[in-house]
Structures are given as structure tokens and as C-alpha cells.
Amino acid sequence: MHLACLSAGKTFIREVARTGQTIGTVHTFGALHRGQAELIRRAAVENDVAIVTVHPNKIQLRSGGSCDFNLDEDIGLALRSGATAVISSNDTEMFPPGYRTVIAQGDGHLRLGGPDTCLDEAVTGAIRWICYARPTRSYFGLKDIGRAILVKRAVADLLLDCEIRFVPTVRYKNGVPISSCLRRFNPSELDELSCLFTTLNDVRKEIARGVSSVKDLVASTTPQTKFRLFKLDFVRILDADSFEDLAQAKLPLIIFGAATAHGLKIFDSIYVPDQDTLVKGPSDIWIDLPERCWPDDCTL
Structure with a gap:
């Protein structure tokens, strides 16, 4: 199932919550690959409903950057990997005029990868989706170790009722992590x-x-x-x-x-x-x- 806007996704999420089913989420930029497929597979196995979100978080992109992806291909990969629903959005919905909130966690993100890694913005994007979907569990790959650890810290600090699950890095057999x-x-x-x-x-x-x-x-x-x-x-x-x-x-x-x-x-x-x-x-x-x-x- 593909839900092409936030309002359609919220209607689905509310119905799932009403029935008491558990929700597992995977939050993505798009351009899905086999590493994210493993996150989706685990979300599907460990929960009643698995939701994948697709949106290139523009506040996380370098100035002038972009991430090209094929939404139809992403939907297909997500559903084949076990997703119940894929929710997509756009900048008009995600960043309406006046948007200004970014989660700050001190300078840890600068110590990890420097300003170009945009970890504050990456954590903000993940927490926004978690607040939106209200998942029982949300899945993060250890390939993006900084994001995974800081999202877990933010969820704890903000008293969000969601379990953050780390998933091992998916690598090619020569050791290179999938990206x-x-x-x-x-x-x-x-x-x-x-x-x-x-x-x-x-x-x-x-x-x-x-x-x-x-x-x-x-x-x-x-x-x-x-x-x-x-x-x-x-x-x-x-x-x-x-x-x-x-x-x-x-x-x-x-x-x-x-x-x-x-x-x-x-x-x-x-x-x-x-x-x-x-x-x-x-x-x-x-x-x-x-x-x-x-x-x-x-x-x-």
C-alpha cells in the first residue's frame, strides 16, 4: 500500500493504533537499497505492521545537494521486503513556511563527523517521523552509527514511547557497507x-x-x-x-x-x-x- 501524503498516512496510522497492533517504522531518504531492506524485513518480522517513510530531508542536504530516487522502485523494494505501507511526502508538507525547529544535542555531532554530516538535522528528521507515526519500534542501521545513537538518545530525552532498535551494518562480502x-x-x-x-x-x-x-x-x-x-x-x-x-x-x-x-x-x-x-x-x-x-x- 502506498499513501502519498501525510493526511492519508495519518488516517492509516490511527486505524492501526485503534486496533492495538504494533507498528515498526523505517525512515528513509528514498533510493532504497539492500541495507534498508534488512531494516524493513526486521520491522515486518517483529511487528504487526511495518511502515516505511520516504522523503529526502532537505534540511539534512548540503547546500544545493539533492538525492535522486525512483519512488515506484522504492515502493516495490519496500513491499517486497515486508512493508505494510509506504508513506511518501514532499517539501510543501514537510517544510511549510515558517518551519524552524531543529533538535540540538550539543556538539557531539561535530566531534563525530564534522558539520558536513548534518547529524542534528538527520536526528530532527527521524524524530519528526517518529512523532508522526507513533511506532512501537523504529529501526536504524549501524552503518549510520551517529544517527542511530543520537536518535536513541533523543527518544529517551524527549520521553517518546518508542523502542529504538539497532540493525547490524549490511556489507558486501569485501567489507564495504551498502550505501x-x-x-x-x-x-x-x-x-x-x-x-x-x-x-x-x-x-x-x-x-x-x-x-x-x-x-x-x-x-x-x-x-x-x-x-x-x-x-x-x-x-x-x-x-x-x-x-x-x-x-x-x-x-x-x-x-x-x-x-x-x-x-x-x-x-x-x-x-x-x-x-x-x-x-x-x-x-x-x-x-x-x-x-x-x-x-x-x-x-x-
Whole structure:
């Protein structure tokens, strides 16, 4: 079922709530991919009704940026993945004249990825949809670790009655996390980008072996990362709550890195909340690499 405006979606949501059914939500920009399909699948399995929202949150886009997507294709993927309903909207509905509210959570978002990551705006978009849909549970992928953690914090701080569920990162079998923005990269470039995950995972293994000096851990990454087309921007080890850089590795933590190619900065991370994850590695979901190159259709 596709509901093409907020009022139609609200009517559906109210009827679901009246019958006492549980609701799971997945909130997207559009341009859905197999990583988001996993979020939708889990929302469908764990709830009576699974709702997917589709709208490129313009306050989250860089100035002049856009995200091209095919709504019909997104609806098809969402429904095949188990969605009960897809609710879409537009800027006229979502950002009427006078709109001015943004959720602020201090400077943690700047410590994580800098101002270009627009995390305040990403959290604002997610919280608006949660307030609208009133889900029992809402699903966020650990690929976007900053958004996932800050949305969970915002839900708790604002006393919203919604459980935030984290879903493991979906990766190609070479380690690259699935992202709509990687559509511009061909398979050989994706193979090279896999070095970033390998580097982060090697850092995890070193911490598990007892190395705790972040300076030493980060220094060891440069010779390991074999990039030709990409440029390694940084590898950092962060506190998982404050996003502050650590001097000594201490759980829970995030091993966070970035590389740049084609003018696009690609982030990757490993979330290590506990000793079991540190020793065994994250419970990521692995899929085959694409067999074709994608068009350059995402300019976030």
C-alpha cells in the first residue's frame, strides 16, 4: 500500500493504533537499497505492521545537494521486503513556511563527523517521523552509527514511547557497507574501498589483544591501508556516548574512519558496545558484490 501524503498516512496510522497492533517504522531518504531492506524485513518480522517513510530531508542536504530516487522502485523494494505501507511526502508538507525547529544535542555531532554530516538535522528528521507515526519500534542501521545513537538518545530525552532498535551494518562480502551514495563506484573501486573496513577491523583485533594506546593504534593504520584512487582521511577511536576521541581504548567505543574519492567522503565504523563484540567482531550482514556499475545518481 502506498499513501502519498501525510493526511492519508495519518488516517492509516490511527486505524492501526485503534486496533492495538504494533507498528515498526523505517525512515528513509528514498533510493532504497539492500541495507534498508534488512531494516524493513526486521520491522515486518517483529511487528504487526511495518511502515516505511520516504522523503529526502532537505534540511539534512548540503547546500544545493539533492538525492535522486525512483519512488515506484522504492515502493516495490519496500513491499517486497515486508512493508505494510509506504508513506511518501514532499517539501510543501514537510517544510511549510515558517518551519524552524531543529533538535540540538550539543556538539557531539561535530566531534563525530564534522558539520558536513548534518547529524542534528538527520536526528530532527527521524524524530519528526517518529512523532508522526507513533511506532512501537523504529529501526536504524549501524552503518549510520551517529544517527542511530543520537536518535536513541533523543527518544529517551524527549520521553517518546518508542523502542529504538539497532540493525547490524549490511556489507558486501569485501567489507564495504551498502550505501546509495556508492552507486557511483564500480566493483573494482569498491574492492579498493574495502581496505577501510579491513583497517578498522584490524584496529578492533589489536584492542582485543590488549593494545589500548589510541595513538599507537591509529599510527599502525597508515601502512596497512593500501589506497590508490582513494585518500584515507582519518581513523579515530571514539567514546560511544560522547563521540569524544579517546586516549586509551575503553568500551563502549566506536572505531571510525573516512576515505575520499570522486569528491565524496565515505564513512565507515565498527560499533563495539561490549567485550563480546570486541573479541568476535560485529554481527554484520554480508551480501555479494553487484555485477554492474550503477549510475551516478546520488549527490548528497
